[in-house]
Amino acid sequence: MTDLTLPDTLPTPEKCALTLGYVPLIDAAPLIVARENGYFDDCGLDVSLSREASWASIRDKLQLGLLDAAQIPAGIPLAAAFGIGYGQRPLVCSMSLGLNGNAITVSRELHAQLSRRAEFSATPAGTGAALKGHLRDNPEATLTVATVYTHSMHSFLLHYWLDACCIDRSRIREVVVPPPQMVDTMHRGLIDAFCAGEPWNSAARDRGVGEVLVSGYQIWRNAPDKVLGSTADWAAEHPASLQLLIMALLRACAWLDDPDNREAMLALLRRPEYLGEGLMQPDPDIGRHRFFGAAANFPWLSQARWLLEQIQHGQPPRHPAEIDALARQTYRSDIFRQAGAALGLNLPLTESKPEGVHEHDWTVEGSQGPLSLPGDRLFDRPALEPPN
Structure with a gap:
């Protein structure tokens, strides 16, 4: 298990009492584990979790300021950047909550x-x-x-x-x-x-x-899925609270990625206030969740661009420069880097990577040396490199 130790000195949060939204799914686990394992408490945050019925509910409550942040599909903040959906407040992604699922x-x-x-x-x-x-x-x-x-x-x-x-x-x-x-x-x-x-x-x-x-x-092997989302205004007004929130969630993701903790995770999720007994016994081969490691939590601009290209189908075409600008204003790798560096993570030196073309594990340059990334080939794409 990766042990992420908090720095000796933590920033003072602008707001301690936070409400985070989630929809009952396995990939809500980082929020639930961070609360139940005391990772939010360790960061000086008093977090309440709000179970929501749908993604539209979470989207609307973020826009209305009823939620501080939430687990959301990666496409929601990017669609908002296109002006699609309820409300006009820009949303940002400051962290990926994992891959697959x-x-x-x-x-x-x-x-x-x-x-x-x-x-x-x-x-x-x-x-x-x-x-x-x-x-x-x-x-x-x-x-x-x-x-x-x-x-x-x-x-x-x-x-x-x-x-x-x-x-x-x-x-x-x-x-x-x-x-x-x-x-x-x-x-x-x-x-x-x-x-x-x-x-x-x-x-x-x-x-x-x-x-x-x-x-x-x-x-698509090791595809992005859910992210931590908030309004851009909230992120700008609460930079320390957001840093602490990301640090707590990263510690939860590291705990979740340890196979020895799977049964403990399921026991938490089965509690009636979270997913309930209807969870039964999910098949790990279906979800193939990856919560941590291999830059699974990094908000890659290349993934944001891929998602924006899907969103713009049926929309008036946008210039590639505009797509790039929307990706950069929405996927805030600068916010993630600050929190990740405080926890001593090996962070990629680049913001983008070739998407969907790697048959095998591969590496990019990291802040602490080579950083291994998992194969990520889309099923119909030719591989970028020959097999090992």
Whole structure:
């Protein structure tokens, strides 16, 4: 386990009593662990956690100042930079809360139909080929697929997979369903498939409602997902509070990344005030969560640019310089660097990296020497380097 020691002297927070929002998912664990393990207390913060029903609720409460900060999909602050969504206050991402965590789950009936097809294999290409063939053989069929938010990694992974497999998106009717409602919505026959974070894919399978078709990790290995978000105004007015918040969350992420702590993490998440007993036993091979290490918490500008490119589909085209400026004003690596340096982290010397092209682990230059990063290839992309 990585032991992150707080510096001897901590800044004085401008505001000690903070309210953080979260949606009940495995990747809310950094907030929950930081509170229950006393990491917020160690930083002089009195943190209350507010369980929210949907990402729209968190977005709106951030805009209204009802939340100080929150766990949010990475696309929300970037969509706000485009002027999309409720409210006009710019949002910033000051930290990634980890990598991976999502999957595409289909109803048991649809899975049975797809798995019987000759094209089917348990890969993104094989499942995509089976779905394409199914739609070709059923020309009147339209599938209803739920995602958790329009501008979330769930939607972008779904779209990437469909497009890479040459599936006509006009045959897919997309709807938005909050993560905790996915399983019941599928059970009622209102959706044929959904893309959501864990534990809701495992829950659908364990309750006999659906089967995981393909994981987000299979589509894009070690993809970004949730971030720590706040309004830009709040971040500017509370720099010390935000630094302390990031330090506490980094300590929680380091604790979570230790496999020996998995059962303790699940015990915390199963508590009724967090995810509850409905969590059951999520399959770690579905989520493949990575909470810490390998710069998993660094807010990469290259990831912000990739997300902005997805968000601008269907929007008036933006000049690349404007995309870069929006990425820089939203993904605040300068804020993260200050907190990470205080904890002695090896931080990347660059703000950007090639995305989605590495088959194997690779390295970048870090503040304390070479920094190992994990393979991150998108399933249909050629690898940047030959295998070792």
